[in-house]
Amino acid sequence: MKTKEEIESRVLDIVQAELDKRVAQYSKVLPRNCKNHYDHPLDDQKYLGDGTRNPNYNRISLPVVNSVIGMCTLEDLRICEEESDAKTCRLFQTLYTKDIIWDKFQKELSDIKWVKENMPDLAQLLWVLEKGVFKTPPLTWWKTLKFRLFPIPFEHNSESYVHANVPSSYSSG
Numbered sequence: 001m002k003t004k005e006e007i008e009s010r011v012l013d014i015v016q017a018e019l020d021k022r023v024a025q026y027s028k029v030l031p032r033n034c035k036n037h038y039d040h041p042l043d044d045q046k047y048l049g050d051g052t053r054n055p056n057y058n059r060i061s062l063p064v065v066n067s068v069i070g071m072c073t074l075e076d077l078r079i080c081e082e083e084s085d086a087k088t089c090r091l092f093q094t095l096y097t098k099d100i101i102w103d104k105f106q107k108e109l110s111d112i113k114w115v116k117e118n119m120p121d122l123a124q125l126l127w128v129l130e131k132g133v134f135k136t137p138p139l140t141w142w143k144t145l146k147f148r149l150f151p152i153p154f155e156h157n158s159e160s161y162v163h164a165n166v167p168s169s170y171s172s173g
Contacts, residue, residue, distance in 0.1 A: 007125055014122045015109070016143050022105060026096035027152045031070045031080045035093040039068040040077075098152055 031037045070081035116123040
């Protein structure tokens with residue numbers, strides 16, 4: 001049988017691993033992580049209700065349910081769907097800051113229903129410890145220090161990243 005300290009240590013490991021996963025997920029240069037990204041629905045109705053041809057029909061293949069195309073709202077609606085599109089974009093701005101990541105993380109870990117559905121291992125350990133959910137997720141002092149002091153990638157304007165990694169023909173500066 002595990003001691004209370006061993007179980008609490010495991011809870012700490014699970015919470016820290018989840019935070020690391022989120023930081024990695026939200027700091028990737030992907031279209032969905034950009035403030036300027038917009039998923040534009042495609043008009044896939046060939047004919048209007050009265051039987052006339054739809055002038056806005058913009059499909060060249062079979063229609064897909066809920067089909068959308070990713071676009072950049074700043075660059076004359078440039079198509080931006082792939083990771084390579086985001087990585088070469090000089091206007092990429094991250095959607096997620098440390099505060100946004102932390103607030104979302106804290107909110108979800110304070111909801112026992114969410115914890116049970118998405119982190120069942122953590123829910124079971126909390127049950128064993130006879131604890132409820134967290135008001136503030138537990139982190140080790142060094143993890144807290146690292147999260148608070150060091151910027152996550154692309155939290156600030158990512159211009160330095162873009163100019164360092166984009167061929168000069170794409171760069172304006």
